[in-house]
Amino acid sequence: MHLNNEQLLELDDIAKSHLACCSDCRNKVKNIASLRMGLTKLPILKMPTNNWQQTKQAYLLQLKEQQAEKSKKEMKFWRAGALSMAASLLIVVLWEMPKLSVNSHMPPEKETQLSQLIAHNQLLQQEFSQRATASINSVYLVQLNEELSNIDKALQHAYAESVSNKEKEQLWQQRHKIIGQMLLATEQQKTITI
Amino acid sequence: MSKNKGFQQEISTELIRQAQRKDIHAFEQIYITYADACYGLALRICGQPVLAEDIVQESFLKLMNRIDTYRADGLFAGWLSKIVTFETINRLKANNKVSSLVDEQMISEEPVDLFDSNWLEACLDLDSLLDNLSATSRAVFILHEVEGFNHKEIADFFYRTESFSKVTLSRAYKLLRNVVSTAEQESKYALK
Numbered sequence: 001m002h003l004n005n006e007q008l009l010e011l012d013d014i015a016k017s018h019l020a021c022c023s024d025c026r027n028k029v030k031n032i033a034s035l036r037m038g039l040t041k042l043p044i045l046k047m048p049t050n051n052w053q054q055t056k057q058a059y060l061l062q063l064k065e066q067q068a069e070k071s072k073k074e075m076k077f078w079r080a081g082a083l084s085m086a087a088s089l090l091i092v093v094l095w096e097m098p099k100l101s102v103n104s105h106m107p108p109e110k111e112t113q114l115s116q117l118i119a120h121n122q123l124l125q126q127e128f129s130q131r132a133t134a135s136i137n138s139v140y141l142v143q144l145n146e147e148l149s150n151i152d153k154a155l156q157h158a159y160a161e162s163v164s165n166k167e168k169e170q171l172w173q174q175r176h177k178i179i180g181q182m183l184l185a186t187e188q189q190k191t192i193t194i
Numbered sequence: 195m196s197k198n199k200g201f202q203q204e205i206s207t208e209l210i211r212q213a214q215r216k217d218i219h220a221f222e223q224i225y226i227t228y229a230d231a232c233y234g235l236a237l238r239i240c241g242q243p244v245l246a247e248d249i250v251q252e253s254f255l256k257l258m259n260r261i262d263t264y265r266a267d268g269l270f271a272g273w274l275s276k277i278v279t280f281e282t283i284n285r286l287k288a289n290n291k292v293s294s295l296v297d298e299q300m301i302s303e304e305p306v307d308l309f310d311s312n313w314l315e316a317c318l319d320l321d322s323l324l325d326n327l328s329a330t331s332r333a334v335f336i337l338h339e340v341e342g343f344n345h346k347e348i349a350d351f352f353y354r355t356e357s358f359s360k361v362t363l364s365r366a367y368k369l370l371r372n373v374v375s376t377a378e379q380e381s382k383y384a385l386k
Contacts (some may be wrong), residue, residue, distance in 0.1 A: 004366065005308050006360040008343055009338070034312035039340055042320050044199055045234035047247065054224050057249050059258050109336065 006050055008032060052098045078145050079129065085152040086125050092159040114165060124179040131186045144182045151175045200231035201271040201341070210270055213261050225290050228271065229254075233254055233277045235341065239282045239333045241325065249285060253278045275341060283333060283351050292330050292352065306362050308367050331366040338363050 003025045007015045010030065019026050155171050198204070207225055212220035232253055237246035254279050264273055286292050317323050319374040325333055330352075337343040337351070338359070352358065 003261040005306070005364045007361055008309055009367075010360070022315055028307075028309040031309045031312050032247050035309070035314045036339060037318070038312070038314045039320065042238075042340060044230060045237055046230050047250065050229070050242065051247060051251055054231070055225065056222070058251065059221070059255055062255065062259070097282075124374075 003028075018103075031107075078142065082148060085149055089152050089155055090122065092156055096106055109186060114169050114172065117169065117176060121172060121176050121179065124176065124183060128183055128186065130180060131183065141182060141185050144178055144185065148175065148178050148182070151178060195253070200234065201228065201275050203227055203271065203295070205229070205270060207266065210261075210264070210266070213258075214264070215273070216258075216261075221254075224274075225254055228274055231271070232274065235275060235278050235336070238324065238336050239279070239329070240286060241329070245285060246282075249278065249281050253281045256281070276347075279337060279341075279343075279351055286329050286333065292333075301374045306368055308371055310362070312373055314379065317374055323373060327366050327369060331362055331369070334359055334362040335366040335370075338377070358382060 002022065003015050003018055008025065008028050011019070011029070017028060151171060151174050155168070155175065158168050158171055205224060209220050209223055213224060229250060232250045233246055236249040237243060239363065240246055240249065252276070257274060260277075264270065281386075283292065311371040314320075327335060332347055337348050338345070343351075345363075348359040349356045
């Protein structure tokens with residue numbers, strides 16, 4: 001039994017062992033080799049125009065879009081982190097607020113100062129959250145956010161451990177300073193983007 | 195850079211490394227080296243110059259985005275030609291140019307002795323001869339006989355079985371042989 005056309009076109013082990021003892025099939029394989037040799041004479045087709053510049057532009061555009069998408073995702077991630085941290089901090093503060101007013105030995109004006117500081121922090125946090133919806137791509141901002149998270153943790157700890165109001169006030173001031181820097185950075189980023 | 199042509203050209207591993215670091219000049223070098231080969235492959239399969247140019251651009255964008263996934267376990271040109279082939283076949287599928295026959299329908303027909311001689315020898319314009327094939331047959335023929343892909347690889351390109359590739363190739367040869375025989379007979383009559 002000779003090899004069929006399909007077997008001749010791509011020789012497997014069985015076909016190869018058949019070839020060893022069949023001159024007819026060997027001749028056909030030789031003819032296929034000649035046919036294939038003819039196909040190597042197919043002319044090389046040249047691109048009518050060099051489209052490298054177009055391809056390069058398309059690639060750079062894709063790259064820009066990918067980077068913007070990545071920054072957006074990163075921003076969303078750490079914004080969500082900052083918001084959840086701020087929310088948990090707010091819960092702690094609200095929980096501690098009545099105790100502060102009843103048990104505090106602080107003079108009333110100092111107490112008001114701390115409350116104002118907390119309220120101002122919340123306002124800045126809100127403002128920052130609104131601005132942060134735009135795509136922000138800044139290492140500096142990420143660092144500031146890291147610092148903010150650390151301060152928030154320290155504040156939570158301070159309230160949990162009922163540390164003195166003076167220490168709390170210092171932490172709130174630090175927080176106020178950092179969030180102010182973040183707002184400034186988003187403002188600069190916005191200006192650069194424009 | 196080698197003196198070969200088309201996908202037989204080789205590029206240095208250093209150039210590939212530069213490209214993997216997203217160096218735009220390295221990409222340009224790769225483009226200059228292989229753009230014509232990619233265009234030739236795409237055009238021979240799809241048969242449309244404008245579409246072929248578009249396929250080349252899309253393939254190079256894929257190359258630039260995925261070059262870090264290239265492992266030097268095979269020829270770079272082979273990797274690139276697979277990208278071009280996938281892109282071309284996907285375009286053909288999108289344009290409904292790929293045969294919708296299911297594999298069970300691809301049964302072999304009555305045996306014909308296709309390789310008793312080198313009947314292609316007399317053919318002067320191979321590209322025109324290949325135009326007689328359907329898009330699917332031409333794709334399988336070019337991929338197996340010119341680009342050197344095996345049936346398993348071709349089956350993967352089409353998401354079909356190996357028998358699909360085997361039968362399509364055999365049918366393509368049969369059709370080409372008929373065209374060549376008819377042309378030979380016609381020229382004989384013309385001479386008489």
